[in-house]
Amino acid sequence: AVNGFGGNLLDLQVNGSSKLSVDKNGNLTAAGGATIGGSATISGSAALNGGASITGTLRQTGSSVYVSSTPQNYTAPDTFLATDLLTNRIAVVNAGSGTMSLPTAANLISVGGLSNGDTFAFLIANTTGSDITVGGNTGTAISGNGTVTAGGSRVFYCRDSGGSIACY
Secondary structure, three states: OOOOOOOOOOOOOOOOOOOOOEOOOEEEEEEOOOOOOOOOOOOOOOOOOOOOOOOOEEEOOOOOOOOEOOOOOEEEEEEEEOOOOOOOEEEEEEEEEEEOOOOOOHHHHHHOOOOOOOEEEEEEEEEEOOOOEEOOOOEEEOOOOOOOOOOEEEEEEEEEEOOOOEEO
16 A cells, blocks of 8 residues: 555455455454354454354464364263363263263373363253263362252362362
């Protein structure tokens, strides 16, 4: 652009109404939706207003945010997979009743690369018609009530305490 230019670098219009524009600072404004067939990188912050649908995965590098569009479905009683709790951060119990067990501490530590003092959280969604209980396993323990009510969900917070995992 010419030195001192103050307008848009690009302004695509239909019947005088702007549909896609790029201002002098490089800010992109689109009036409609956008479809990206490949990868997209957002270096700054992003706001999702009006809801968002994610098909695939959403990751934030350097943080514990990871959402998967295909969480593992479980039938109680069963043992959760460490990858669902540490990578997907969600597991769905969609049938059965009774107690769901956490993975062993050794499995969680191995899959998650955990060390003493590390923390993680995961969501259990219960889509069954009855309450389920989340219980411990070798080296893992649930403090207090591990119940996830019928049709409800619950976030569990866990900490590696030098080879054993305590969740509440």
